[in-house]
Structures are given as structure tokens and as C-alpha cells.
Amino acid sequence: MIHLRMKRKETMTFMNRKRSKSSDAYIEEFLNDSLLAKLTPDEKQSLKEHLFFRSYIKGQILFDEGDARSRVYFLCDGLIRLENSDQTASYSYIDYVSPHKFFPYGGLFSDKYYRYSAFALTSIKVIYIPTAFFEELIKGNKDTLVTMYTHLSDVLSYHELRIRNTTTSSASDRVMQALAIWGKDIGVKQEDGSIKIPYKLTVTELGLMSGTTRETAGNVIKSLKEEGHLEYSGKILHFIDPDYFSIYLD
Structure with a gap:
């Protein structure tokens, strides 16, 4: 299987004042997401200080399968394809991430490397957080941890449906x-x-x-x-x- 590959290059353009307000709005929306509703005001402030907002063009690869799992992402706008293939390329698992979702979800607290490649199917806006910080934050708030794992159960049910589709x-x-x-x-x-x-x-x-x-x-x-x-x-x-x-x- 041949995959389109584009070298990773973050869009680091300086934003004008209007664009800055737009990024602030995305960040505020992220902090008010239902999955983070149980965080305390201090925890949300700490999260805000550790997150990064970025815009990427269509075709951008956020990470490749096997890269160090150094970031947890939240998609603010656009569509992302996740893809995983075996070494012979005879098997391929494909999934999609739509706005207001964290990814990758699998491997929280355990995986050292990404299991999938993440490819922007459209222009996208994302927030990412250093994995080590995010996992420590979640572990320190029991209610948020329960919320995350409840959501993970829903995600796994959806993945089971996807696997049935491939068979x-x-x-x-x-x-x-x-x-x-x-x-x-x-x-x-x-x-x-x-x-x-x-x-x-x-x-x-x-x-x-x-x-x-x-x-x-x-x-x-x-x-x-x-x-x-x-x-x-x-x-x-x-x-x-x-x-x-x-x-x-x-």
C-alpha cells in the first residue's frame, strides 16, 4: 500500500490580532469540553499553560506509526485519518477523527509509541498537550479519570464495529x-x-x-x-x- 507522505513542518506563522482571538476561542471551547468538566479551575489553568494551538494544511502528517508518543491531540476543526498497516501492507486499519475529540485514545498511560499514523484530510486546527503532563493531570483527578475511561469504552465499542466491517x-x-x-x-x-x-x-x-x-x-x-x-x-x-x-x- 502506498501512502502519501509529507514532511512534518508545523505552521509557525505569526497570527494577526483577529486570528489570535480565533485561537483563544478554540482554546476556551477546548477547556469547556465535557470530558474536562470535572477538572478544578486550577487544573484547567495549568492545562491552559501547557497546551499548544496549531493550524495545519491538508496533507499534513501529525505523527507516524512508531513515533514516540510525546503528544496528546484534540481536534478543534477539520478531519483526520488514522491509519495502521502490518509490515507486509496486506492489512490496513483506517479510522477517522472529527472535531471535539481527543486522539490517539488507545494506549493512555501505557504506550510509548503511536500505534497509528495521523493524516490531515482537510485543513485542520488542533490543540496538543505533552503526554507526560496530560497523563499526570488526569491521574490526579479521579472524576476526570473515570470520565475518560467511560468515553474510552464507547470508543472501543465503535472500534469493534469497524473491525467487523473489515471481516x-x-x-x-x-x-x-x-x-x-x-x-x-x-x-x-x-x-x-x-x-x-x-x-x-x-x-x-x-x-x-x-x-x-x-x-x-x-x-x-x-x-x-x-x-x-x-x-x-x-x-x-x-x-x-x-x-x-x-x-x-x-
Whole structure:
């Protein structure tokens, strides 16, 4: 499997006053995230003093599989793909991170190295915290530790669903499952009950997610469009009938 690789280079441009306010707003939103609600004011202040806000362009690699696990990230805006392959590249696990989520979650308090590579599918805004500091902070607050592990249980349930998707023999069913997972995980519910994914996702990306070809993924989308279950225009997926996809999440 060939992966696009871009040398790591942080965007270290000096921000103007307007951009500075924007970064402050992202940081404030992060500190008020529900996962951090049990931190004391002093702990939040300490966290604020240790965090870093960064903007990256599409295609940026935040870290590679096997790199030292020196940072914990929180995605403020954009979409990230996590990818892990075996040494022969015959197996690949792909996952996605949408806004307001920490990553990587697995290996908290134990892993010394990243298990995945993290690739920006869009321009992104992230906050990162030194791993050693973050883990000590969480360990020092029992309520926050419980909150984190409760959330981790939900994440693991989702990962089990993703693994089941990779073992389904039918390529078309894998595409359907991948679409259902995308809709559930990164889709946004609309006023009419439909679900729209606010990021451009290619048919090639769908094929990669479902472990099949671009042609197969394209044929499934074509059928779904003809049946009125899905709209796909300008690389934006719009689930007109979300219930139709729900059986693939059981």
C-alpha cells in the first residue's frame, strides 16, 4: 500500500490580532469540553499553560506509526485519518477523527509509541498537550479519570464495529457499512432528519475505508443515489434516508 507522505513542518506563522482571538476561542471551547468538566479551575489553568494551538494544511502528517508518543491531540476543526498497516501492507486499519475529540485514545498511560499514523484530510486546527503532563493531570483527578475511561469504552465499542466491517466478505456490504459508520461518526444531523457529512470525501477514500476498489465503491454510491437513499455531489455525502443504513450498524 502506498501512502502519501509529507514532511512534518508545523505552521509557525505569526497570527494577526483577529486570528489570535480565533485561537483563544478554540482554546476556551477546548477547556469547556465535557470530558474536562470535572477538572478544578486550577487544573484547567495549568492545562491552559501547557497546551499548544496549531493550524495545519491538508496533507499534513501529525505523527507516524512508531513515533514516540510525546503528544496528546484534540481536534478543534477539520478531519483526520488514522491509519495502521502490518509490515507486509496486506492489512490496513483506517479510522477517522472529527472535531471535539481527543486522539490517539488507545494506549493512555501505557504506550510509548503511536500505534497509528495521523493524516490531515482537510485543513485542520488542533490543540496538543505533552503526554507526560496530560497523563499526570488526569491521574490526579479521579472524576476526570473515570470520565475518560467511560468515553474510552464507547470508543472501543465503535472500534469493534469497524473491525467487523473489515471481516465482511461482501465488498458491497463493506462499502455500505463504511458509509453507515461515516454517517454515524462524522455526519451532522439536518433539520429534516437527514444526515450530511460536512467534509469532501472521495470515492477513492470510501474504497480505502472499506477495503475495496474505487469502482466497487462508486457502483454502490450510484445505486444508492438511484434508489433515493443518498445524495453525492461535490464530494459531499448526504444521507437522505439514515434509517436505511442503520441495519449496517447492528
